[in-house]
Amino acid sequence: MLMAFRLLQQRGADGARAVIAAEGDAAWIVLGVENVRALALEAIAAGQGLADAVAARGKGAAVDIAAEARAGRLLAPIDHEDPAHLWMTGTGLTHLGSAEGRDKMHREAAAAATKTDSMRMFLEGLEGGKPAAGSFGQQPEWFYKGDGSQLVGPGAPLTMPPFAKDGGEEPELAGIYVIGPDGTPFRLGLCLANEFSDHVTERHNYLWLAHSKLRQAAIGAELLVGAPPAGVEGTSRILRDGEILWEKPFLSGEANMSHTLANLEAHHFKYALFRKPGDVHVHFFGTATLSFSDGIQTQPGDVFEIAAAPFTLPLANPLARSAGEAVPVAVKAL
Structure with missing residues (x-):
């Protein structure tokens, strides 16, 4: 189970959004979710914590978050469509x-x-x-x-x-x-x-x-x-x-x-x-x-x-x- 970890929001070069989970030096795309708010509401509905919600989604491709930051592809880690x-x-x-x-x-x-x-x-x-x-x-x-x-x-x-x-x-x-x-x-x-x-x-x-x-x-x-x-x-x-x-x-x-x-x-x-x-x-x-x-x-x-x-x-x-x-x-x- 994830212990101390971080969540980030990314907008890729193609404009598509994704959520990134990072633990220590490792980071990966959280599969099937485009923003942290949606992930949080999903966890609340399921009666689970964010760590369990991230684990349930599964790991996607590895990400170098420092490189993503330099490329300007990291967003504020929370927002609302309205x-x-x-x-x-x-x-x-x-x-x-x-x-x-x-x-x-x-x-x-x-x-x-x-x-x-x-x-x-x-x-x-x-x-x-x-x-x-x-x-x-x-x-x-x-x-x-x-x-x-x-x-x-x-x-x-x-x-x-x-x-x-x-x-x-x-x-x-x-x-x-x-x-x-x-x-x-x-x-x-x-x-x-x-x-x-x-x-x-x-x-x-x-x-x-x-x-x-x-x-x-x-x-x-x-x-x-x-x-x-x-x-x-x-x-x-x-x-x-x-x-x-x-x-x-x-x-x-x-x-x-x-x-x-x-x-x-x-x-x-x-x-x-x-x-x-x-x-x-x-x-x-x-x-x-x-x-x-x-x-x-x-x-x-x-x-x-x-x-x-x-x-x-x-x-x-x-x-x-x-x-x-x-x-x-x-x-x-x-």
Whole structure:
């Protein structure tokens, strides 16, 4: 039986889609299924796990996933044929040390001597974010990023809208979920992620956090299936003209967080809105590492690169800005 393994989605040279399973250095086509969501729904219907669903399908041709990545044939490892049924959301101030940069940002903006709301929320999470199983812990910060139209795969540009003040990386993990026919959320696994945000807009006033998060986001090619690793250690870097502009390690996983994944999931899926059968959820778990906190100003053409074991492929995305000027959308009265 498969133990720790990864699932990937491929679009071949002929345009046909396939699911790839990878275990260690070996990878193969999963026979008879074109996307991970379909495989997950099949497993749910059969009352089995993803490992059993992959084994039942059988092994197809061997695949070199590194070569497929270089050829640009790997997609985001989850999607939905109707992007409106894929939710992108996240939680912030969830990691040990994650309050430092946010608190500095908001304290400078407010010029206040008292604790900022961000620091208060972080401390409350530190105290109550890891409750006993089966109970609610402290409610985290929560935000909406968009639907499936905003999801970017490996290698694709992360594009700022014309009105954006900044385009900054956030290296983290994202949980991937499919909602079963009875409304039960099923976690398929974790992905490397870049929860791309506009930190200049947020810094102006933290009540603009919601605006700053309405941006694209990227997830890596590999969906890590199975029990989440307790700790993840990786590196986040920005390349400019092929040279490293900024580089820093980042930590994730529950050992480095002030909340359990279960608590973050409980506070997301407690809303019936998020338990619609067949929907897909990509939920970003937060980070404590930002180039913006170190004074980096990104520019179009920069490349964000995030890498961390046990993922074998890095997530790399160039920064772009939409063409055109920021002009108000004219609304017509009927």
